[in-house]
Amino acid sequence: xxxxxxxxxQSLCKFYEMGDQTVKALDSINLDFRLNDYAAIMGPSGSGxxxxxxxxxxxxxxxxxxYELNGVNVAxxxxxxxxxxxxxxxxxxxxxxxxxxxxxxxxxxxLPLIYAGVDPEEREERAVEAxxxxxxxxRIKHKPTELSGGQIQRVAIAxxxxxxxxxxxxxxxxxxxxxxxxxxxxxxFGELSxxxxxxxxxxxxxxxxxxxxxxxRLRDGKIESDSRR
Amino acid sequence: xxxxxxxxxxxxxxSLKMAFYQIKANKxxxxxxxxxxxxxxxxxxxxxxxxxxxxxxxxxxxAMLGYDVIYVQKSSWTxxxxxxxxxxxxxxxxxxxxxxxxxxxxNPKSGLIIAVPQSSTYQASARYRDRNLEQVFSLGTNxxxxxxxxxxxxxxxxxxxxxxxxxxMVCVVGDDIATGLFxxxxxxxxxxxxxxxxxxxxxxxxxxxxxxxxxxxDNQIIMPLGAFERVYGKTMFTSIRVKIKSQGRMxxxxxxxxxxxxxxxxIAPGDEENFSINEQRAFxxxxxxxxxxxxxxxxxxxxxxxxxxAIGIMNITFVSVKERTREIGLRKALGARRQTILLQFLIESxxxxxxxxxxxxxxxxxxxxxxxxxxxxxxxxxxxxxxxASLAVSVLTGLISGLAPAVTASKLDPADSLRYE
Numbered sequence: 076x077x078x079x080x081x082x083x084x085q086s087l088c089k090f091y092e093m094g095d096q097t098v099k100a101l102d103s104i105n106l107d108f109r110l111n112d113y114a115a116i117m118g119p120s121g122s123g124x125x126x127x128x129x130x131x132x133x134x135x136x137x138x139x140x141x142y143e144l145n146g147v148n149v150a151x152x153x154x155x156x157x158x159x160x161x162x163x164x165x166x167x168x169x170x171x172x173x174x175x176x177x178x179x180x181x182x183x184x185x186l187p188l189i190y191a192g193v194d195p196e197e198r199e200e201r202a203v204e205a206x207x208x209x210x211x212x213x214r215i216k217h218k219p220t221e222l223s224g225g226q227i228q229r230v231a232i233a234x235x236x237x238x239x240x241x242x243x244x245x246x247x248x249x250x251x252x253x254x255x256x257x258x259x260x261x262x263x264f265g266e267l268s269x270x271x272x273x274x275x276x277x278x279x280x281x282x283x284x285x286x287x288x289x290x291x292r293l294r295d296g297k298i299e300s301d302s303r304r
Numbered sequence: 305x306x307x308x309x310x311x312x313x314x315x316x317x318x319s320l321k322m323a324f325y326q327i328k329a330n331k332x333x334x335x336x337x338x339x340x341x342x343x344x345x346x347x348x349x350x351x352x353x354x355x356x357x358x359x360x361x362x363x364x365x366x367a368m369l370g371y372d373v374i375y376v377q378k379s380s381w382t383x384x385x386x387x388x389x390x391x392x393x394x395x396x397x398x399x400x401x402x403x404x405x406x407x408x409x410x411n412p413k414s415g416l417i418i419a420v421p422q423s424s425t426y427q428a429s430a431r432y433r434d435r436n437l438e439q440v441f442s443l444g445t446n447x448x449x450x451x452x453x454x455x456x457x458x459x460x461x462x463x464x465x466x467x468x469x470x471x472x473m474v475c476v477v478g479d480d481i482a483t484g485l486f487x488x489x490x491x492x493x494x495x496x497x498x499x500x501x502x503x504x505x506x507x508x509x510x511x512x513x514x515x516x517x518x519x520x521x522d523n524q525i526i527m528p529l530g531a532f533e534r535v536y537g538k539t540m541f542t543s544i545r546v547k548i549k550s551q552g553r554m555x556x557x558x559x560x561x562x563x564x565x566x567x568x569x570x571i572a573p574g575d576e577e578n579f580s581i582n583e584q585r586a587f588x589x590x591x592x593x594x595x596x597x598x599x600x601x602x603x604x605x606x607x608x609x610x611x612x613x614a615i616g617i618m619n620i621t622f623v624s625v626k627e628r629t630r631e632i633g634l635r636k637a638l639g640a641r642r643q644t645i646l647l648q649f650l651i652e653s654x655x656x657x658x659x660x661x662x663x664x665x666x667x668x669x670x671x672x673x674x675x676x677x678x679x680x681x682x683x684x685x686x687x688x689x690x691x692x693a694s695l696a697v698s699v700l701t702g703l704i705s706g707l708a709p710a711v712t713a714s715k716l717d718p719a720d721s722l723r724y725e
Contacts, residue, residue, distance in 0.1 A: 158642075159639065161637055161638070161639050175634075186635070190641075192310045234638070
């Protein structure tokens with residue numbers, strides 16, 4: 076299957092200045108992701124996987140190199156353009172969930188649509204739809220504090236899906252969940268992948284990575300291995 | 305473009321809601337933060353209300369003098385403190401009044417209506433049997449006096465041309481005199497003793513209140529000029545009251561009267577006049593420095609408390625930005641732009657200030673209302689302009705104090721903020 080890459084990274088570097096030392100968090104990364112990829116990025120702490128995740132998510136820009144997302148070089152964008160890209164193209168799922176505690180599920184999920192300038196009726200419609208998709212149609216008016224960890228992460232997934240992003244970026248999505256709930260969440264990711272979504276997970280757990288179809292291992296800011304199955 | 309506007313609208317609605325949540329969730333903190341603004345706004349509105357009240361009370365008093373009456377007197381009302389300049393001027397004579405009237409009558413285009421003489425003293429006393437009133441204002445004039453005065457009679461009548469010409473010992477008294485000397489008895493027709501003469505009361509003035517809170521029109525006894533001179537002699541303070549046709553042509557009327565008086569006094573062209581023509585508006589300019597003084601003090605106090613308040617709000621907004629670093633990171637990850645975050649924190653600080661401002665206005669409203677009930681005669685008024693101005697000041701304080709923290713928040717790095725513990 077020859078398909079045009081959705082994400083292309085070419086000799087991408089990210090350096091940090093620590094005092095008079097330069098830390099090479101990412102060192103000449105070459106990486107492609109295609110539509111409907113389901114990949115896990117793995118590596119020990121300090122391997123650069125968080126930095127890679129930040130750059131993939133347009134939360135940060137590389138020091139040098141190319142990062143093309145849907146044919147657009149993101150590396151040279153300013154803050155507001157990056158914000159627009161994050162809003163349209165990327166759905167984030169975090170280890171710590173990051174829901175706003177004072178808002179109910181519906182309002183949490185529709186937040187990205189507010190920044191996209193979608194009108195209130197459509198916002199609510201699409202938020203309800205997304206919540207139903209993750210199996211929380213009954214709890215749209217609940218606040219995060221009234222939900223279990225697994226349910227909270229499902230709300231977060233609904234929020235990530237709401238704007239039909241090009242990629243779903245999940246940073247240790249099961250890191251704060253027990254084994255049973257982790258399985259539940261990974262099942263949802265599996266379903267989303269089957270539905271055609273592109274998903275990139277960051278994890279350090281082998282059994283979580285085993286759910287995916289591609290595993291990328293990082294060490295010292297370099298790609299150690301990249302295997303598909 | 306249209307999409308941008310919609311986005312802005314939705315984002316600001318969202319920010320407004322978040323600001324409400326935020327204030328509701330931190331009630332005590334929000335109240336303490338707003339306290340500086342509350343104090344500032346109470347100060348500004350109280351001060352403004354006081355100035356308004358002084359203005360209004362003053363206008364009320366000036367209305368008593370009559371807006372359409374000007375006075376020929378020995379000294380000027382505007383340049384007080386130059387007594388040496390006026391001391392050697394010749395006294396005003398009561399005979400000027402008929403002379404002025406003759407000149408007015410000969411000029412059909414005159415802006416003046418009538419001149420009335422008056423001699424007066426503050427040192428009078430009035431007695432009826434064992435009741436005695438001191439410091440009474442006694443005034444001698446003619447039958448036309450009422451045309452140049454604002455008061456009207458509650459009882460009886462004013463003295464006639466005949467009584468005035470004959471210098472009959474009759475008088476018309478103010479309300480305080482009537483009630484002071486005759487608490488229970490009928491007033492009309494009674495004989496009261498002024499110095500060593502007996503005067504018959506013909507009428508009583510309606511109660512008028514105090515002029516500038518100092519001098520009372522209710523404390524006067526008005527009698528024919530001849531009778532006044534028989535009691536007090538001819539050397540008392542004399543002025544000529546002149547009624548004019550139109551308030552709008554005050555300057556021309558004063559000019560005309562000036563010419564007439566120069567003719568009467570036979571002052572050569574180019575020589576300085578040795579009399580003054582006064583109008584009640586002159587008092588207003590006397591009041592301005594006092595009002596300005598209050599205003600300057602008010603603005604200083606307000607400025608200080610708003611300054612302290614603004615620093616408080618800035619401080620607490622900085623704390624809020626720190627506390628909500630992760631939220632800011634999340635919002636940015638979800639697509640919030642810099643200006644979105646900036647707006648959110650500005651709206652929050654403006655809202656705190658606005659709530660403070662509204663509370664301040666409410667407190668002042670309560671005080672003015674309570675004071676109005678306790679001391680009805682005290683002239684106070686909280687104007688709409690003042691309320692609007694204080695709310696505008698509150699919003700401005702919010703903007704200024706929220707700006708620095710909001711800019712800090714908008715510039716936070718999303719990746720770092722998301723990981724902030």
